Amino acid sequence: MLVKTYISSSKASVVVGGALAAPRAFQRVIGAPSTSNWGISKVSPQRFPALEAADRSAGKIERAFLLLVQVVKDRIVLKDLAEKLEQGDLTGAEQLVDVENAMEQAALGKGVPVGEPGLQDALQIAFHAGAKAELEALADVPIEKAAKKPRLGAELSLNLLNPEAVAFLQGYTMNLIRQVSLQTRLAIRDVILTAFNEGGHPYEQAREIRNLIGLTQSQAAAVRRFRQMLQSGDPAKMREVLERTLRDHRFDSTVMRAIQVQTTIPKEKVVTMVDRYYQRYLTYRAQTIARTESIRASCAGQQELWRQAQQQQLLDPERTRRKWIITPDDRLCEYCKAIRALNPDGVRLDEEFVTEDGSVDQPPAHPRCRCAFGLFFPEREKRRAARRAAREAQEKKGEV
Numbered sequence: 289m290l291v292k293t294y295i296s297s298s299k300a301s302v303v304v305g306g307a308l309a310a311p312r313a314f315q316r317v318i319g320a321p322s323t324s325n326w327g328i329s330k331v332s333p334q335r336f337p338a339l340e341a342a343d344r345s346a347g348k349i350e351r352a353f354l355l356l357v358q359v360v361k362d363r364i365v366l367k368d369l370a371e372k373l374e375q376g377d378l379t380g381a382e383q384l385v386d387v388e389n390a391m392e393q394a395a396l397g398k399g400v401p402v403g404e405p406g407l408q409d410a411l412q413i414a415f416h417a418g419a420k421a422e423l424e425a426l427a428d429v430p431i432e433k434a435a436k437k438p439r440l441g442a443e444l445s446l447n448l449l450n451p452e453a454v455a456f457l458q459g460y461t462m463n464l465i466r467q468v469s470l471q472t473r474l475a476i477r478d479v480i481l482t483a484f485n486e487g488g489h490p491y492e493q494a495r496e497i498r499n500l501i502g503l504t505q506s507q508a509a510a511v512r513r514f515r516q517m518l519q520s521g522d523p524a525k526m527r528e529v530l531e532r533t534l535r536d537h538r539f540d541s542t543v544m545r546a547i548q549v550q551t552t553i554p555k556e557k558v559v560t561m562v563d564r565y566y567q568r569y570l571t572y573r574a575q576t577i578a579r580t581e582s583i584r585a586s587c588a589g590q591q592e593l594w595r596q597a598q599q600q601q602l603l604d605p606e607r608t609r610r611k612w613i614i615t616p617d618d619r620l621c622e623y624c625k626a627i628r629a630l631n632p633d634g635v636r637l638d639e640e641f642v643t644e645d646g647s648v649d650q651p652p653a654h655p656r657c658r659c660a661f662g663l664f665f666p667e668r669e670k671r672r673a674a675r676r677a678a679r680e681a682q683e684k685k686g687e688v
């Protein structure tokens with residue numbers, strides 16, 4: 289069920305995006321909607337346990353992605369790549385950069401230094417942490433069907449090594465690797481083609497190609513334009529450099545001086561500046577993937593717990609709803625805010641959340657989404673509300 293769930297998520301194709309500009313739908317809004325009672329947890333969404341679990345594993349996912357990229361780069365023999373470029377064999381050049389294979393191996397920990405996380409391990413840590421956080425959150429939830437109302441936390445035996453969970457994690461990791469490899473491959477194709485069209489020394493071209501690996505197409509293009517602006521000697525273009533968010537500010541004075549005296553920036557300095565820009569873009573992409581996927585993995589862990597709870601007949605799907613939980617601060621986007629409004633009563637365990645464009649089964653709704661979700665028991669909430677109203681009426685009577 290979980291494997292199907294992940295694949296059917298309509299946002300799956302955008303998870304490893306990472307363009308700097310946020311889509312219009314995600315633009316920030318000022319003002320936070322009020323948080324209502326979620327029924328099972330008194331903590332604010334900012335301190336929602338599964339989100340905290342996701343946060344803690346994000347660093348490992350970021351590191352694992354950067355290692356994947358390094359493994360791919362390490363495999364490239366510059367001399368061979370230069371030779372292919374010199375022969376005009378662009379397909380051969382692309383095949384030398386063996387992205388899919390290298391990344392798949394590295395995701396499983398092959399070629400990665402001992403003690404460093406493979407992507408699969410890092411995702412597994414987030415998945416397990418999400419399931420365990422959810423178990424704690426539900427520890428005191430009474431099991432509605434049973435007469436003696438035992439607590440779910442005491443009854444459930446959570447098994448994260450069961451075949452479904454293991455299969456899900458494998459499918460999820462490979463799916464993610466495929467998306468990351470594809471984006472990386474498309475970027476490399478672009479970079480090779482442009483290097484070839486622009487001409488230049490094949491060895492230098494090969495080095496440049498290697499130094500763009502790991503970025504998406506648009507990110508690689510942005511780095512390339514950054515280099516062209518620096519090399520141009522054109523004051524207008526060099527001024528644009530100073531508008532790039534991810535530039536290394538330590539070189540601003542160099543650029544400003546070049547603009548003032550209308551000169552070009554020394555070649556070695558351009559190389560350093562471009563490399564710093566690339567490194568920052570790569571970090572940005574790694575963080576985007578880490579933040580997005582840590583939430584996806586952690587939420588999938590929660591779903592696994594719910595699945596097992598249902599299997600053990602500890603959760604009644606008829607009386608249980610999933611609620612979308614936003615982080616209600618000034619960074620909340622309209623897109624996620626709308627998900628709350630579009631699903632006011634939550635959704636069933638096997639039902640997707642409605643969004644402004646299609647449906648999603650679980651957070652994240654978009655790259656760098658900071659949403660969470662949790663269980664909600666409508667009947668229990670109704671009983672609580674009735675008790676509260678009765679108490680208030682009693683108090684009012686007393687006052688008269």
Ligand SMILES: [Zn+2]
Pocket residue numbers: 624652653654657658659
């Ligand atoms: Zn969100």
